[in-house]
Amino acid sequence: MSNQDLIRVGILGAKGRMGQWVSNLIKSEFNNVSQLRAEIDQGDPLLRLLDTDVIIDFSLPQAAEALINLALEQSNLLPVFVLGSTGWNQKGLMLVEQLAKKTLVLQSSNFSVGINVMLEFLRKTAPLLKKLGYTPVIKEEHHIQKRDAPSGTAISLQRAINPEHPESVQTHSVRAGQVIGDHSVRFYSNADVFELAHYAQDRSLFARGAIESALWLVRQRQAKQRSVGLVKLEDYFQSLVAEVQ
Numbered sequence: 001m002s003n004q005d006l007i008r009v010g011i012l013g014a015k016g017r018m019g020q021w022v023s024n025l026i027k028s029e030f031n032n033v034s035q036l037r038a039e040i041d042q043g044d045p046l047l048r049l050l051d052t053d054v055i056i057d058f059s060l061p062q063a064a065e066a067l068i069n070l071a072l073e074q075s076n077l078l079p080v081f082v083l084g085s086t087g088w089n090q091k092g093l094m095l096v097e098q099l100a101k102k103t104l105v106l107q108s109s110n111f112s113v114g115i116n117v118m119l120e121f122l123r124k125t126a127p128l129l130k131k132l133g134y135t136p137v138i139k140e141e142h143h144i145q146k147r148d149a150p151s152g153t154a155i156s157l158q159r160a161i162n163p164e165h166p167e168s169v170q171t172h173s174v175r176a177g178q179v180i181g182d183h184s185v186r187f188y189s190n191a192d193v194f195e196l197a198h199y200a201q202d203r204s205l206f207a208r209g210a211i212e213s214a215l216w217l218v219r220q221r222q223a224k225q226r227s228v229g230l231v232k233l234e235d236y237f238q239s240l241v242a243e244v245q
């Protein structure tokens, strides 16, 4: 593959815990298909990110919003956006929807396979478990530096369990030590308790998922499969399922 064919990647939040993983992996494992063109942190010019094929964001919603506002002012072709920051408010989410009218946007609170399998399972089984009288309880644990609570993943779990009233699902947050990200959902009846759980062991898990889905999305656009819209991470995982069948 010539240099010209390499997918140009930009990172927002490049020096952060997640951004460093994305940067290292692009330079080591993904350097045969992609190259880093912009590594942006607080104080750096955001405009440089727009001269790429895909932007991977692991910063803060406020930082991503500033970038989206800048992108919405542009008239030329925008990069694909992969948004990994968590803690978005309604206004920010509306901005993401506006962005998705101009380019492809994939937003996920958790890029790990394990959590996405859990979400899929919960979407399918939660209505039945509710009918059978089970009470779901979510517990999430993270390191003390994490700013948002409940975690974006816990909110995704709430939505998978109860799409109409997600906030009604009991959710407990723990902020302690250096926990990368543990999530569990327990289902309680009068006669038993069972649990689904995921324990992140290494942040490369999320970085790899973000990079792989980002490259997949750029290829989708290159193949003219689609050029705008909000894309779900489930679509990416479905494409993998289709590959192995």
Ligand SMILES: NC(=O)c1ccc[n+]([C@@H]2O[C@H](COP(=O)([O-])OP(=O)(O)OC[C@H]3O[C@@H](n4cnc5c(N)ncnc54)[C@H](OP(=O)(O)O)[C@@H]3O)[C@@H](O)[C@H]2O)c1
Pocket: 012, 013, 014, 015, 016, 017, 018, 019, 040, 041, 042, 043, 057, 058, 059, 060, 061, 062, 063, 083, 084, 085, 086, 087, 108, 109, 110, 111, 112, 206
């Ligand atoms: N979706 C997932 O799978 C997943 C997984 C893990 C984490 N996350 C989320 O990803 C985000 C980042 O997590 P992290 O642990 O990497 O946090 P972090 O270590 O605090 O890194 C955040 C980075 O963003 C930068 N930043 C802050 N404000 C900025 C601005 N206005 N403009 C440009 N850059 C700015 C920070 O720079 P300074 O240090 O200079 O402020 C820092 O480099 C969080 O929202 C977290 O919840 C998502």
